[in-house]
Amino acid sequence: MSFLDRLFGKKNSAESAKERLQLVLIHDRTDLTPAQLDSLRDDLISTVSRHVEIDVQAMQIGVEHDGRSQRLVADIPIKSTARRRAKKSK
Amino acid sequence: MPAKVVTITSGKGGVGKTTAVANLAVALAADGSKVVCIDGDIGLRNLDVIMGLENRIVYDIVDVIEGRCRLRQAMIRDKKLPELYLIPAAQTRDKNAVSPSDMNRLIKDLRPDFDFVLIDSPAGIERGFRNAIAAADRVLVITNPEVSAVRDADRVIGILEAEEKGPAALIINRLNPTLVKNNDMLSADDVLDLLAVELIGIVPEDESVIISSNRGAPVAYDTKSKAGQAFRNIARRLKGEQVPFLDLNHRGSVWDRIQRLAGRK
Numbered sequence: 001m002s003f004l005d006r007l008f009g010k011k012n013s014a015e016s017a018k019e020r021l022q023l024v025l026i027h028d029r030t031d032l033t034p035a036q037l038d039s040l041r042d043d044l045i046s047t048v049s050r051h052v053e054i055d056v057q058a059m060q061i062g063v064e065h066d067g068r069s070q071r072l073v074a075d076i077p078i079k080s081t082a083r084r085r086a087k088k089s090k
Numbered sequence: 091m092p093a094k095v096v097t098i099t100s101g102k103g104g105v106g107k108t109t110a111v112a113n114l115a116v117a118l119a120a121d122g123s124k125v126v127c128i129d130g131d132i133g134l135r136n137l138d139v140i141m142g143l144e145n146r147i148v149y150d151i152v153d154v155i156e157g158r159c160r161l162r163q164a165m166i167r168d169k170k171l172p173e174l175y176l177i178p179a180a181q182t183r184d185k186n187a188v189s190p191s192d193m194n195r196l197i198k199d200l201r202p203d204f205d206f207v208l209i210d211s212p213a214g215i216e217r218g219f220r221n222a223i224a225a226a227d228r229v230l231v232i233t234n235p236e237v238s239a240v241r242d243a244d245r246v247i248g249i250l251e252a253e254e255k256g257p258a259a260l261i262i263n264r265l266n267p268t269l270v271k272n273n274d275m276l277s278a279d280d281v282l283d284l285l286a287v288e289l290i291g292i293v294p295e296d297e298s299v300i301i302s303s304n305r306g307a308p309v310a311y312d313t314k315s316k317a318g319q320a321f322r323n324i325a326r327r328l329k330g331e332q333v334p335f336l337d338l339n340h341r342g343s344v345w346d347r348i349q350r351l352a353g354r355k
Contacts, residue, residue, distance in 0.1 A: 012272075012273035012274065013273070013274045013275075014270070014273045014274055014275055014276050014277065014280065015273065017236075017237050017276050017280075018276060018280050018283075018284065020237060021237055021240055021241060021276075021284050022284065024237075024241055025241065025244050025284060028241065028244060028245060028248075029244070029248060065286075067286045068247070068248075068251065068285075068286045068287070
């Protein structure tokens, strides 16, 4: 990597390789494409919403790995009932 | 003497499977083990040329399996090491000439007479690969610190786990310490972090590997070569010894440094 690349903040190539591989390996290992992950997300939203009101904008879903095993991690914030009541009464 | 059966595989082609098999075989045999290596790449045989035994082939593995010769007749004795043998692949047949159960039978016959059976797997994850891992006690996955090789290694490691042939051990081959230092090559730690398997060796990029294979004398014979040293260390680890990993970050001899300063390296 040249001095100029570094000067202009271009990411070093080993770092790009590692980041790209991390994503590729998650998809290879789980057989989940980004599109499938999106559709999973939509299904989760509609299922969970039937029971509690959730903050869809703040919801996060992703695959994390622990050694060679993969874990689907969903972080779904629930809208607090107190705040909802306050909004309704306004 | 029940042999340990070790298969070397990679997924991607050209990362150094055959070179690794030849070198581990030489290192183990030079250290007193009785070793037989099997070229599992039917139709694209190469272990014979890397070992310098291409002129001695009469029978091959398919001849043994199809009963045209006895097992001993297909075993070529090494030129230098009397306890090292090669069973070559057939060149004019394809992978379907051998099945996993053929391999199991063949290796069962070899086990009593050797300390190590080393199997050179073909690239890919099809029949030839399945044959190569069928009888393995231990599988070594070899990769280069490059995106395509690491990705394929991960696929293979996953398949080995699913087939209960794991846990695989990893050889990182052709690591270039200068590129790593400049952050232009994945480091051994990066690769281990991505693949999450046990490491059994790191082999530095070394032009003496090409020179040795030109001559048909594996680099493990070369006491001055770093790659040769790395392969000898892997052989000792296969025997169960604890051997520290080579420090590939040190700056080399004074002469190396002078040459580098003079811009010759």
